[in-house]
Amino acid sequence: MKQRQRTNMPLEISVEELISIKQQTSRSKCCNTKGVKINGHRVGCLGMEALEPVEMIEHLKEGLGKQGQIAHVKKFEAKEGFYVEIPENISKEVKEALGQLSITRLYYHQAEAIQLVLSGKSVVVATSTSSGKSLCYNIPVVETLSKSSMACALYVFPTKALSQDQLRTLLKLKEALNIPDLNIGIYDGDTPKEDRAWIRDNARIIITNPDMLHVSILPHHSQFQHILSNLRFIVIDEAHIYKGAFGCHTSLVLRRLRRICSTVYGSNPTFIFCTATSANPREHAMELTNLDNLELIQKDWSPCSPKYFLLWNPPLRSIGGSMNLGKDEKIVKAVLNRRTSPIMEVSYLFAEMVQHGLKCIAFCKTRKLCELVLSYTRDVLKEASKHLVDAIAVYRAGYIAEDRRKIESDLFDGKLRGVAATSALELGIDVGHIDATLHLGFPGTVASLWQQAGRSGRRAKPSLAIYVAFEGPLDQYFMKFPNKLFGRPIEHCQVDSRNPKVLEQHLTCAAKELPLCLQYDEKYFSFGLQQAMSALRNLGHLGNNPSGDLSKSMWSYIGPEKNPSHGISLRAIENEKYIVLDKSTNKVLEEIEESRAFFQVYEGAVYLNQGITYLVDELQLSTKTALCHKADLKYYTKTRDYTDIHVVGGDLAYPLVNNFESEHVKSRAQANNCNVTTSWFGFYKIWKASNQIFDSVGLSLPSYSYDSQAAWIRVPESAKKAVEAQDLVFRYGLHAASHALVNVAPLYITCNGSDLGTECANPHDKRVIPERILLYDRHPGGIGLAWQVQALFGELLIAALELVSTCSCVAPTGCPNCVQTPACDEYNEVLNKEAAIIILKGIIEAEKCYFEQRNDGHENSGQV
């Protein structure tokens, strides 16, 4: 097959060029200048004309974006697809079936993947969103299964929604193929008990997830004899999801699966991985399975339409009228330096998209942000085009599965014109054509931003993506240096399958499934096997029969648990949930994980769901139920709480990287297991219109604890004294310095600001907080972030100092660009920027001195 050269270089367009393009071409189609006003500010237009993405950019320049919000426009040029004929070795029947689904030719990469798979090679396909990855596995699977009546396949998806989506696709293909005995079934937690035995015995394609493999299929593998003995293919789609702690667990589940297939059932299935683009797709897939060889396909030959990518910086606040600059110039300047709310900006943009016929997903980092964006967008639509108020919805975790399926299909059918969604919609669930995506803040990784933006323009039409910046340093950095964003390399997918703790956990499961044998099992579990097995023997979890030559080397599970897999969760999923019930309809509105419940529902809380306001009347702790009713309220509520971190010494979840010898800036930071406890003691009632607190109510709720990991460093006594010598309060400085580290962390490690927490000083709680800077992993159980932070602590301290000392803000409490963070448990109340600078300098100096002295000591003792 001959490859053709294509041009897909991104083209930079400056705002000035855009203006001149606008002047040369006709005026924007929408010339309704009246506009929607909220609180006296123009927040959108009244027009309803359908606009193409490029026209929308013009329209925004003339209207909503008039205050210079558009910091940059980048155009990704369209590229043509490179098609080839469906290979000759694909049967006439399969070709005809594909024809019925309008697939008459293949993209070059599809044909390449299919040929490799049919020749028995395992592959990883790492091409862009909507590049036809599903056919890379569906064609070889149906081709093989239609020829051999025994052959089977196992499909693994990370979510139930994706499994449902894939089932629909496969059923269409099966219908077109007309092979009645090609039974396909989903085997997950939602599969009714009465259907399970039939699926186990009859399905030739089973669609499942890693959790189900772990707790059900592998522990009861003999019940799956039919499929495991005939297993020809294992498909792992959306493989990029398997990273961090979840990836580590999944890799060990996949190794257990390979071992059982080969040792018990004599099958050696071909693996087909599909993944979003990452820096290391092949290495990542190999680490997930411990396969020696995998063919990589990453050159993408699918067509794509042009995409316009806008960077949108909310305007600086304007203060009108009778302002007396002379009176307190400093404070006025500080206020002037603040930008308007990115949440409002996204809401206005969302309304514009919907009004002008661009189907849109507004990606927000948290569930609460989704609800706020929906609610504010509806406020604009009420003024601009009332009939569209219900054409938008929220899509996020927490909603019951049935509600989410309804939103997916309404979006697909066009009943909905837009959704405000969390990353739950980032994965490839087919919601039909999307024209535009909005991104409220940087999602944490470039890979994730491209994945989200890839949800629009999936067919041949141009599309638009707008990234709206928060005031935080990372977002502002990208607004200032757009090329740093567009040129930023895609991150690696990190999996550490050698984590000894996780390996031991899965070895107990593996030994229960089939006795372990060092000689045979090292090829699945690598070199850590011997050490982990001996640890398990010492714990009394593995036992052998010493009488025979063979049985002596076979180690069975003899530990205390009947089903060891039941005690091991692959992802930090909480099983304990609170339900929120609408009293008047008895409808369950949401299920909230226990760790988050008391932030949202308590007696007197104002709770938002699909943009509707409810008042919580009662929280029943015994039944874990919050009862509420719809209420039109002019205020919202915010809990008052504090979080204590108890660092547990010794036993590390992840091995400590001894960064004394590494290339990183040296520091004595440590990473330890920790216990995080949140206590709630009250809540504020705050007027929506003015953001003014008007009431404070006490609360008595049980505290909530979870285990995680933290990285921390001690503050030297000299730094504390230096702060106090300036008449500054140490705890204010410590709090601000800790925030600065949280703010710079996403520049160095793959995470969101909200993934990491720190010890936040509470204005009403005068307890002494430990003299340390500590960053902890906010995910119950931890996802390995503390370990990454610990290795980079030296760099983070230097970057934090630079951030705070170069920030031009003048208020003692700093600004969101330096020491404030939206993730602060204490609403950024107890902060002091000047003291933070002294503390950060003090730690950096102390660490430098320590290592210099250490080096001198080594040299003096003859060591280098």
Ligand SMILES: Nc1ncnc2c1ncn2[C@@H]1O[C@H](COP(=O)(O)OP(=O)(O)OP(=O)(O)O)[C@@H](O)[C@H]1O
């Ligand atoms: N060879 C082809 N010819 C025409 N259309 C195709 C071809 N291959 C795939 N498509 C269409 O492209 C769309 C996207 O395909 P698919 O969902 O498989 O992409 P994907 O890469 O798996 O997407 P995601 O990254 O979101 O998971 C589908 O509508 C599919 O029918």
